[in-house]
Amino acid sequence: MTTKSAAAAARSTVYGYPRQGQGRELKKAIEGYWKGRVTADALTATAAELRRSNWRELADAGIDEVPTGDFSYYDHVLDTTVLVGAIPERHRAAVAADALDGYFAMARGTQEVAPLEMTKWFDTNYHYLVPELGPDTVFTANPAKQTAELTEALELGHTPRPVLVGPVTYLLLAKPAPGVAADFDPLTLLDRLLPVYAEILAALKAAGAEWVQLDEPALVQDRTPAELNAAARAYRELGALTDRPKLLVASYFDRLGEALSVLAKAPVDGLALDFTESAAANLDDLAAVGGLPGKRLVAGVVNGRNIWVNNLEKSLSTLGTLLGLADRVDVAASSSLLHVPLDAALERDIDPQILRWLAFARQKTTEIVTLAKGLAQGTAAIEGELSANRAALASRATSPITRDPAVRARSEAVTDADARRSQPYGQRTVAQRERLGLPFLPTTTIGSFPQTDELRVARADLRAGRIDTAGYEDRIRAEIAEVISFQEKTGVDVLVHGEPERNDMVQYFAEQLTGYLALRHGWVQSYGTRYVRPPVLAGDISRPEPMTVRWTTHAQSLTDRPVKGMLTGPVTMLAWSFVRDDQPLADTARQVALALRDEVNDLEAAGTAVIQVDEPALRETLPLRAADHADYLAWATEAFRVTTGGVAPGTQIHTHMCYAEFGDIVQAIDDLDADVISLEAARSHMQVAHELAAHGYPREAGPGVWDIHSPRVPSAEEAARLLRTGLKAIPAERLWVNPDCGLKTRGWAETRASLENLVAAARTVRGELPEA
Numbered sequence: 001m002t003t004k005s006a007a008a009a010a011r012s013t014v015y016g017y018p019r020q021g022q023g024r025e026l027k028k029a030i031e032g033y034w035k036g037r038v039t040a041d042a043l044t045a046t047a048a049e050l051r052r053s054n055w056r057e058l059a060d061a062g063i064d065e066v067p068t069g070d071f072s073y074y075d076h077v078l079d080t081t082v083l084v085g086a087i088p089e090r091h092r093a094a095v096a097a098d099a100l101d102g103y104f105a106m107a108r109g110t111q112e113v114a115p116l117e118m119t120k121w122f123d124t125n126y127h128y129l130v131p132e133l134g135p136d137t138v139f140t141a142n143p144a145k146q147t148a149e150l151t152e153a154l155e156l157g158h159t160p161r162p163v164l165v166g167p168v169t170y171l172l173l174a175k176p177a178p179g180v181a182a183d184f185d186p187l188t189l190l191d192r193l194l195p196v197y198a199e200i201l202a203a204l205k206a207a208g209a210e211w212v213q214l215d216e217p218a219l220v221q222d223r224t225p226a227e228l229n230a231a232a233r234a235y236r237e238l239g240a241l242t243d244r245p246k247l248l249v250a251s252y253f254d255r256l257g258e259a260l261s262v263l264a265k266a267p268v269d270g271l272a273l274d275f276t277e278s279a280a281a282n283l284d285d286l287a288a289v290g291g292l293p294g295k296r297l298v299a300g301v302v303n304g305r306n307i308w309v310n311n312l313e314k315s316l317s318t319l320g321t322l323l324g325l326a327d328r329v330d331v332a333a334s335s336s337l338l339h340v341p342l343d344a345a346l347e348r349d350i351d352p353q354i355l356r357w358l359a360f361a362r363q364k365t366t367e368i369v370t371l372a373k374g375l376a377q378g379t380a381a382i383e384g385e386l387s388a389n390r391a392a393l394a395s396r397a398t399s400p401i402t403r404d405p406a407v408r409a410r411s412e413a414v415t416d417a418d419a420r421r422s423q424p425y426g427q428r429t430v431a432q433r434e435r436l437g438l439p440f441l442p443t444t445t446i447g448s449f450p451q452t453d454e455l456r457v458a459r460a461d462l463r464a465g466r467i468d469t470a471g472y473e474d475r476i477r478a479e480i481a482e483v484i485s486f487q488e489k490t491g492v493d494v495l496v497h498g499e500p501e502r503n504d505m506v507q508y509f510a511e512q513l514t515g516y517l518a519l520r521h522g523w524v525q526s527y528g529t530r531y532v533r534p535p536v537l538a539g540d541i542s543r544p545e546p547m548t549v550r551w552t553t554h555a556q557s558l559t560d561r562p563v564k565g566m567l568t569g570p571v572t573m574l575a576w577s578f579v580r581d582d583q584p585l586a587d588t589a590r591q592v593a594l595a596l597r598d599e600v601n602d603l604e605a606a607g608t609a610v611i612q613v614d615e616p617a618l619r620e621t622l623p624l625r626a627a628d629h630a631d632y633l634a635w636a637t638e639a640f641r642v643t644t645g646g647v648a649p650g651t652q653i654h655t656h657m658c659y660a661e662f663g664d665i666v667q668a669i670d671d672l673d674a675d676v677i678s679l680e681a682a683r684s685h686m687q688v689a690h691e692l693a694a695h696g697y698p699r700e701a702g703p704g705v706w707d708i709h710s711p712r713v714p715s716a717e718e719a720a721r722l723l724r725t726g727l728k729a730i731p732a733e734r735l736w737v738n739p740d741c742g743l744k745t746r747g748w749a750e751t752r753a754s755l756e757n758l759v760a761a762a763r764t765v766r767g768e769l770p771e772a
Helices: 003-008 025-034 040-061 076-083 089-097 099-108 144-155 167-173 186-206 225-240 258-265 279-288 312-325 361-377 379-398 405-412 425-436 453-464 469-490 549-556 570-575 585-605 626-644 662-672 687-695 716-727 748-768
Strands: 066-068 118-120 127-129 160-165 211-215 246-250 270-274 292-302 326-333 514-517 524-527 530-532 536-542 565-568 610-614 652-657 676-679 700-703
Touching (some): 089 099, 144 186, 160 186, 167 186, 167 225, 258 279, 312 361, 469 549, 536 585, 549 565, 687 700
Parallel strands (some): 246 270, 610 652, 676 700
Antiparallel strands (some): 524 530
16 A cells, blocks of 8 residues: 555544543442442443443544443453453352352452452553462353444444453463462463454454454563563464454553564554654664554554643654555554543633643544544645644743742752651661650551541532531541541551541642642543542642641641651652653652652641651552663652651651552662551552562561452451561561551441451450560
């Protein structure tokens, strides 16, 4: 095909779309089902209407090929586990009794069985359910969901493309099942899995699929020769099938690198590549392998993960370069639009001049369609769009919001001394133990307590003017008093105020920092029915006034026990925001760190003895390529130390991380120089405690003994067993007892029972210590 005909054939598509609906209808229906207020039939009907609405929206915007199978009740990796029949033994009875309830049991657990482990989807804030596999795993094709949704779309007149997690990525994301040797490699199951994928592909072809997309984002990471050989074998076998649709293998979040030549040579029909992350490298790599002659290239030139308007002229230039490298070039977002909010037009509180800088899912589909039109028909066909785009980009580049000379001068003046505590940990801990007087195995929580309906109503009443600020703050004080009283009665050693005034651990601070834009309707799925509204980091960051001191000191006035000051760390403030793309992340992180340093110092001045600076996103923001790790970890750990480096030795600094592969960053955890770290450990059976011990981690740690992302109430004995496991790796004088994460999403009944059991477990195990 000539370059001209390749351009004329350009089509537009996306890999996935936000699932929740404009009013988060899916969340409400699912949670209503869990509580018995919504029937299974009603939930199914809501889901079907949301799928139809998404396809209609995409088609009306001009998208030529819509995705199917990307819609999920909870998680697309869990859907893949069901698709290939890899149901864990402990969940099989529940799945057999009721497929929907069994599905949610795998996601959330029940009182009788634990859920699947949950961790971050590559370097995003989306969480997936980790497959559990072993040498006895038997895969069975179960394509009913995929074929049904494909049929739905076809009957509505759309051109659909089913989207599946590819077999190599599925196995690389998996872990050995409980009871299976830790060194078991799930990739050894590839030959057992490929026939199941062949059966699924045949079923989709029979149902009318012309193309099927197989997502292989794991191949953008560093891969061993054995793993690359496995990918080559997988796509050689799948490509050789005669009873299959055309295969589009998709990657995103980074460059394919050495995996590109593997897939370019495979007998598949097309590749989808990310040309927003490492775009120049992907272009060079594609040229180096001789392009994709005879194949379709889907070019992800619109950023699927961030919310800034696309530079249309730059993207058109990239697309023009690609025309000579493939048989056909189509236009897409770089990844699923699952990672961005639905519609920027809903944000009526943002200045219209700033709003035109933003592109959410609906705006991105328009950008994709515009680019496909420009590629096919020439720039004259989209001159109006190009002119508006140039004006929006210029407006942002010259706006005073983006640059504050005072902030930049302060950031440039930071020295190495600003990122160091005045004494090493061995000296600090003496002062802290004397000041705090805590027992061995001290108990605490991570920060938040249940966000009750009463609190949500109070916020709604304040926004609607039904109560004034004084009335709202009276409700907050009452909630803090209840949280403090409960912790004292239960016997918790280091208390928290429960964060009733906070809507979200990032948004709360963003609303009080200059340079941030808060979103009202910018909901993005984090996991399951948990949706967050990441703020927009639009300009230089500073802190006009204290943000947490008043509520922390009020809580401390209610008790003689230490109450932690609670902050969100600089890396997490970036990772869980839509970060600016016009300067290096390291520069933005330092600005945020200096703003938070002011808050830490004010908390200390107000008498707060324990200050927790949470960094749950430290691991998830780790670049996907090892060559980029050192630079990232250097500025990320420096930002934390700048935040906390100004306090006295007797002030105890905590940090917290959850739901990530901590083994990859143990040295970075050490480099933070926090006095205490609390980490998720319940679902992973204290794995992180052993990783810390293997590293020789010298400070205090609290590997969690209660999985708060499940409604289960762990018994005191269960928590005690985990504690005893933790003690095999961390000595008693450095081991804390805490949940995996904050309690915001839990109800008060399960919180009371679980914390009582946690404290009882700590007392039991404390009594078993020789020192006791």
